[in-house]
Amino acid sequence: MKRMQKKRRPRLEMTLKKQSRHLEGIKNIGSQDYDLLRRFVTEHGKIIPSRLTGACAKQQRQIKRGVRRARQMGLMA
Numbered sequence: 572m573k574r575m576q577k578k579r580r581p582r583l584e585m586t587l588k589k590q591s592r593h594l595e596g597i598k599n600i601g602s603q604d605y606d607l608l609r610r611f612v613t614e615h616g617k618i619i620p621s622r623l624t625g626a627c628a629k630q631q632r633q634i635k636r637g638v639r640r641a642r643q644m645g646l647m648a
Contacts, residue, residue, distance in 0.1 A: 591625040600633040602640035608647065612638060616648055 593610050594600075600607065611619050611626075611634045618638050621631040641647040 591627075591630065593624065594626060594630055600630065600637045602637045602644065602646070604637070605641060605646050608634070608637050608641055612647065616642075 593607070597607070602608070611624060613619060618635060621628065624631070624634075626634060638647065
């Protein structure tokens with residue numbers, strides 16, 4: 572029996588980068604900036620993933636670090 576080959580989708584020539592509207596003009600995300608960090612956390616206290624927020628990997632790591640530090644300091648639940 573012959574194996575069937577998968578059909579490949581044609582590549583998109585240009586991919587658009589997602590921009591996070593919450594992070595425009597912000598270089599560093601600190602744990603003291605409670606109002607900014609609150610935008611990236613759900614009602615239950617979970618961190619929203621970058622595919623939904625549009626943050627790049629570096630920004631998402633800063634968000635994660637800031638939220639976790641704010642939780643430790645008692646600024647966030």
